Amino acid sequence: MTRTFLFIFAFFCFTEATAQFIIEGKVTDAETGDPIPFASVLVKGTTQGMNTDFEGNYSLNVKSLSDSLVVSYIGYLTLAKPLEKQAEQTINFQLRPSDLQLEAFVFEAGENPAFDIIRKAVAKKEDFDKRSLMAYETNNYTKIEIDIDHVSEEFALRKSVQKVTSVLDSIKQLTNDEGEKILPVFFSETLSKFYYRNNPELRKEIVEKSRVTGVGITDGSTTSQITGSVFQEYNFYKNWLTILEKDFVSPIAEGWKAYYDYDLLDSVLVGQDSCYKLQVYPRREQDLAFAGTIWINKETYALKQVDLTIPKEVNLNFVERIKIQQELLPTSAGPLIPKKSRILIKIGQVTPKTAGMLAKFYTSSDSVRLEEAKPTSFFNQSVVLKEDFNTGTEEFWIQNRQDPLSSEELAVLQMVDTLKKIPIVRFFSEGLKFFATGYLKHGKVDVGPWPGFFNYNNVEGVRLGMGFRTNLDFSNKWLLKAYGAYGFKDDRFKYSASVTRILDRVHWSTVSISTQKEIDQVGLEISSLEGNSIFLAASRFGTLRRPYLTTNHKLNFQREIFKGFLFNASGTYAKFDPLYDFYFLDKDTRDYRSKFETLEARFSVRYGRDEIIIINDNERVSFGPAKWPIVQVDYARGFNALGGDLSYDKLKFYLYQRLNMGMLGVSRYELDAGKIFGEVPYPIFKNHLGNETLFYTTAAFNTMNFNEFASDQYVSLRYRHFFEGFLLNKIPLIKKLKWRGVANANVLFGSVRDANISNVPDMDPDGNPLETFGRLDPQKPYVELGYGIENIFKFFRVDFFHRMTYLDSPEAKPFAVKISAQIIL
Structure with a gap:
């Protein structure tokens, strides 16, 4: 009996000693509901624990239990929950973010040990960058x-x-x-x-x-x-x-020491790999940099996984939080491919009485x-x-x-x-x-654009209009557009209509025919405002500058020959009927005329090496280039035949690029050049766009008057730089306002050949003075320099422009202040 009791007692003791308790669950962010990978889960008072996987899950097999289970992770408040004496139990955790202290650790002697790890990781970048793979x-x-x-x-x-x-x-x-x-x-x-x-x-x-x-x-x-x-x-x-659209510096970028501090937290096992676990801190809290944790393989110095956040102090608007979590997988050739990525973007309330927004992106490969x-x-x-x-x-x-x-x-x-x-x-x-x-969908057609419903100007008075376009429900091969408007002062009906046939949606190929009767303005042609219905409508309000009635018919063909290379060919017949005093000398008849007609064939090529294009229903939409410039070359030939009155050739070149200048910010430049061969009236010239309004626009010279200069050969450079908080972030009071500096430099060289100067008389046939055009000195460029502050109250921008040349004109404005409103992050 005693031996039986001792046997049973020993059996229960052995069972208790070798018992397995299973605890599992999920750790998520309490504010977003998203999983928290790599969080530490530990049975309190023991060494029994693990890290959560990329989905925030954990599963513990432990031999003994304490009173609670503790979950902790950098950037979150530690949370403990009680344990039950049960063989299996599920415990989920929702952690709340804490304010992450960004001060770097101070090392009393020697170099920070994390620096050597980062240095070796940067030296091996080419071995693990997926861009080194051929395909x-x-x-x-x-x-x-x-x-x-x-x-x-x-x-x-x-x-x-x-x-x-x-x-x-x-x-x-x-x-x-x-x-x-x-x-x-x-x-x-x-x-x-x-x-x-x-x-x-x-x-x-x-x-x-x-x-x-x-x-x-x-x-x-x-x-x-x-x-x-x-x-x-x-x-x-x-x-x-x-x-x-903001450029953030990587924690393993070249020149990392100028942007980051690091702390070596631990050596941990991630899967089968032993890794260094490092905490990352921006050196300056408002720099476009990350804070968080990265894991680096101890043997290869390759990135294993990252959990990085863009701190609240960063110079961004409305964005309360951006979080990127990523797990990387080595390929057979060595470079790493992201296996899983999770991105969270939290947009705060614009005002206390509105709501915020949360965007979550997850990709696995x-x-x-x-x-x-x-x-x-x-x-x-x-x-x-x-x-x-x-x-x-x-x-x-x-x-x-x-x-x-x-x-x-x-x-x-x-x-x-x-x-x-x-x-x-x-x-x-x-x-x-x-x-x-601008359009409202109604079945198979879209009604609009709404900015063209009502306009008012000195020529047309009240102008009412209405239009429509077909959508994808109508056809994926045909696109029809039509618009009509009536001016009650000039008592004229205006219209436009087009039919487009989509021949190939892969190698984007279309052919279209269009007709139009409309009021246009010299130097502000509708063709240059296509796709911007709001700005086009704004140009029809108030006083029209050198207005004319145009009637044109156009046949157009375009095709993407290969990736990024778009070819366009068109033929256009147009009539120019001025609504202001205008005359030019017809060299054939030696008479002064006010109207003319043009017959023009145009060819252009456009190349964007890394431009991202999507097809929006029946239209081609560009998301712009990432690194390489966009180049466009245009050639046009005007014929003095088949109704055309003028013979000429036009050649134009355009170059645009966005430049990442590192900690200095972002620059954008546009190079525009052109030349006209032949004798033509000045409405055919390049009439450089001035800006007499209070509002800033990148399309114009902001200290130049409307129609102040025109050229038949020209080259211009527009350079804009956005400092993204550089310099202003270092001023204690200003950095709290998150103001950002901007700078502008606009330079224009242009001239008009003598043959074209003689085309324009100073007086009409009755001896009344005529409006002509201003000419630039071929040896003297038009230069304006600007500087300003954007992000004022998160919406407003103020620019100050100085006109550096051509100050002797009575109408010249040596200094101008322009304002604008924008929604930027």
């Missing part, structure tokens, strides 16, 4: 969620908002621990194949399946092109990363293949949609998405589908799109 392909999965957060009481009590929240019973499912409501408005998933090649550096994404749901989203084809992975690429092996480089022609279009890209069923997504959706994300999908059907939400979303694009 690779990946299968990508991307999901994007956009939410409204910071729903204040004042905002929630608005009648329009109450109509929404009363319908959304499921809103209670999407709150954090403190009950702060999150209102999702957009959710997308994309499966795609991503292709990369080097020399030249090109990218392409083929969207195989896409599911887009959101408030105001009426057609997924355009949205699906920008929700893939091609726009969610973050490579920390670059010196600078572009985020929200698998099936990395190192292939031979595909031909350049393969990359003609940056983003391509497969024909059946939006036909995936729910079962398809469950089987094919690389990562399952969480319960919160499933609730988001349900809520967005409900939200977009609410009448008041549809009304406001459609109204916002109407204001932004």
Whole structure:
């Protein structure tokens, strides 16, 4: 009996000693609901613990329990939760962000040990930068969620908002621990194949399946092109990363010591790799730099994973937080490919009575293949949609998405589908799109543009107009446009109409025919304002400068020959009928005429090596270049035949580039040059655009008067620099205001040949003085220099311009102050 009791007692003691307790759960951000990878999970008072994976999950098998489980991570408040004496239990944590102290650690003697690690990591950059691969392909999965957060009481009590929240019973499912409501408005998933090649550096994404749901989203084809992975690429092996059109310096950039301090926290095991864990600090709190943690392989000095945040002190508007988490995977050739990336952008409230916004981007890649480089022609279009890209069923997504959706994300999908059907939400979303694009969708046509509905000027008086264009629901091969307007003072009807046939959507090819009768202004032609309906409408208000009635007919063809290289050819017949006193000398008849007609053939080529292009319904849209310049060359020939009165040749050259100047900021320059061969009246010249208004514009010389100068041969350089807080960040009082310095330099050389000067008389046939044109001295450039402050109260900009030359004119303005309003981050 005693031996039996001792045996049973020993058995229970042995079982207790060897028992396994399983604790699992997930660690998320309490404000955003996003997973927190790499967080430390520890049984209090023991050495039993682990780090969460990239999805924030953990699973502990421990032999003994204490009273609580503790989770900690840099930048968050540590949180503990009680443990139960149970074999299996699930404990989830929601951590709240803390204010991260950015002061660097001080080392009493010797060099900071983290510096040697960073130095070796930078020296090995070329070994691990994916840009050193000749070509690779990946299968990508991307999901994007956009939410409204910071729903204040004042905002929630608005009648329009109450109509929404009363319908959304499921809103209670999407709150954090403190009950702060999150209102999702957009959710997308994309499966795609991503292709990369080097020399030249090109990218392409083929969207195989896409599911887009959101408030105001009426057609997924355009949205699906920008929700893939091609726009969610973050490579920390670059010196600078572009985020929200701002350039942030990488923690392993060349010259890292000028931007960052580091602290070696620990040596940890990440997967099978032993890594250094380093904390990163910006040296100056308002620099465009990161704070957070990076892990570097102890053996190879390659980046293993990063968890970086852009601090609140950075000189950005409205952005409360930007967080980037990334896990990298080595390829068989050595360079690293991001396996998983998560980006969070938190936009704060503009005013206390409004709401904020939260955007979440997640991309994962698998099936990395190192292939031979595909031909350049393969990359003609940056983003391509497969024909059946939006036909995936729910079962398809469950089987094919690389990562399952969480319960919160499933609730988001349900809520967005409900939200977009609410009448008041549809009304406001459609109204916002109407204001932004100028057009209101109505079935197969879009009505607009609204800036052309009403205008008022000295020539037309009250002007009323209306137009329409067809959309993708009408056809993906035909685009029809029409617009009509009537001026009650001049009693004239104006119109424009065009028909475009899309021949090829891959090698973008179109042919179009158009006709127009409209009032135009010398030096401010409608053709130069195409695509900017708001600015075009503004030019029709007030006093029109040298107005004329134009009637023209045009045939146009364009085709993208290869990636970035666009060819355009057109033929135009136009009539010039001045509405002001104008005459020119006809050299054939030796008579002075006020009207003329032109017949012109034009050819142009445009090349943007790394320009990103998407197809927006039936139009081609550029997202601009990343690094290389955009070059355009135009040649036009005017014929004195078949109705044309003038014989001439025009040659134009244009160059634009954005330059990253590191800590000094960002520069942009435009080089514009042209020459006219032949004898022509001055409306054919380059009439340099002046600006007599109070408002700043990059398209004009801001101290030049309207129609002050014209040239038949010219070259101009416009240089704009944005200091992005450089210098002003160092002034204690100014840096709190987050003002940013800007600078301008505009230089123009131009002249008019004697043969064209003699074309313009000073008097009309009745002896009355005529308006002519001002000429530049070929040896003396027009120069204006400017400086200013932007980001005043987050919206306003003030520029001060000094006119440096041509000050002897009675109408010259040696100094000008220009203001503008802009929404910038």
